[in-house]
Amino acid sequence: MFTQVGVSDQGQNEIEKGIFAYAPIVEQQDRCNTLINSCRPDRILTIGGDCSVELAPVSYLNSRYQKDLAVIWFDSHGDLNIPEESLSGHFHGMPLRVLLGEGDRRIVDACFSTLFPDQVILAGARDFDAAEKEFVKQKRIQHWSVDEMTNELKSLAGWIKKQGFTKLYIHIDLDVMDPKEFPYVGYPVENGLPYEALLGVISTLKNSFEIVGMSAVEFSLHKDLWHKGDSSVRMVEKILKTAGFL
Ligand SMILES: [Mn+2]
Numbered sequence: 001m002f003t004q005v006g007v008s009d010q011g012q013n014e015i016e017k018g019i020f021a022y023a024p025i026v027e028q029q030d031r032c033n034t035l036i037n038s039c040r041p042d043r044i045l046t047i048g049g050d051c052s053v054e055l056a057p058v059s060y061l062n063s064r065y066q067k068d069l070a071v072i073w074f075d076s077h078g079d080l081n082i083p084e085e086s087l088s089g090h091f092h093g094m095p096l097r098v099l100l101g102e103g104d105r106r107i108v109d110a111c112f113s114t115l116f117p118d119q120v121i122l123a124g125a126r127d128f129d130a131a132e133k134e135f136v137k138q139k140r141i142q143h144w145s146v147d148e149m150t151n152e153l154k155s156l157a158g159w160i161k162k163q164g165f166t167k168l169y170i171h172i173d174l175d176v177m178d179p180k181e182f183p184y185v186g187y188p189v190e191n192g193l194p195y196e197a198l199l200g201v202i203s204t205l206k207n208s209f210e211i212v213g214m215s216a217v218e219f220s221l222h223k224d225l226w227h228k229g230d231s232s233v234r235m236v237e238k239i240l241k242t243a244g245f246l
Pocket of ligand 1: 051075076077079092173
């Protein structure tokens with residue numbers, strides 16, 4: 001079953017509590033919660049939208065699987081801002097911090113559960129704000145660099161297994177990839193993960209864990225690249241298929 005979750009046009013340009021488009025974000029979170037509560041699924045695939053769409057699926061699957069679940073955040077950004085520290089006020093730079101229980105109270109409280117920092121692995125992040133960097137250090141959040149994953153310098157699957165996790169949520173912000181290969185995102189960041197390396201990591205993870213949730217978010221095709229529509233969608237499709245999600 002695939003269900004589209006709508007988002008309201010009202011309030012898209014308004015800033016409230018330090019967050020752009022606060023009202024539609026809160027409303028969409030509520031709609032996602034209602035949808036999930038109506039079917040209580042074992043697995044969820046989320047197609048974005050931006051990274052803010054992760055609140056309901058990740059916090060729900062965490063409430064279901066608890067300490068068995070690790071969340072791998074493939075993303076060029078940390079998504080660890082809070083409104084007080086965010087330079088832009090854009091909520092898609094904040095969802096992982098919310099999932100860790102910090103940020104706007106109303107949004108945090110609407111989550112199904114809160115992640116512990118040791119459940120989170122940043123993968124391929126390379127564009128942190130200073131406050132995010134400090135938070136990662138303070139909470140000792142695991143961070144796998146592009147280089148470590150590309151050259152298989154350390155085993156991501158091996159490390160996760162050692163921590164005792166058996167289930168995974170794989171967040172894919174498509175901007176984790178190198179913009180030379182995949183520029184179809186709103187906020188590209190240089191020196192990203194090669195496409196083949198991403199497929200390789202996901203394939204290894206799939207062989208080692210039960211993948212209970214996955215996303216593909218931040219897909220954005222600039223008008224100049226519309227002719228790339230089919231091939232870019234096929235690249236995303238292959239990522240999801242590699243994880244056994246299509
Ligand atoms: Mn992101």
